[in-house]
Amino acid sequence: MNKSTCRICGRELTNETSVDLAIGPVCRAKKLKEAEQADRNQRPLYSVEFIEDYDICLIHETYDPDEPRISLTNSIEFVINDIVKQHGVCTNRYTFIQHSTGRRNPTFFCKDEFYHEYDLVIVDEARIRWRYLWHNENEQEQAEFSNDLLVERVAKIKLDLQLDQIKNQK
């Protein structure tokens, strides 16, 4: 009978649960570890900062050259989902700002070793959009970076979006 051997390594199974699942405890543990690792790799390293007075949630990507992972941009929906679950924030009320970082190509005009990109994340029915807030590599950028600047620019974009919406309703 097939069922009494492990489907991974072919060893004979004695434990009832193992027979039912057709996999031994050693292979089962290994599979579980692989699944956990795969899940972990689907998330970037990041930290969360709240600007409470403005209901803003800043998501800072942590760059680790030794352990490359999926980028914050490519996993932003999952990350926001995790933050909503962990911190109990409401996506209708909170504004999410993505701070992407990584080692930059040193041929650009900017002297920093890393690029820093702050973008407003707009979560619309199953669609994610980004709006520019501040990038250190942008030659046109005149303003110094600060959280106050982010708050100011978020407010301006939100106002523009509201005006667009009103225009589209007419």
Ligand SMILES: [Zn+2]
């Ligand atoms: Zn096995």
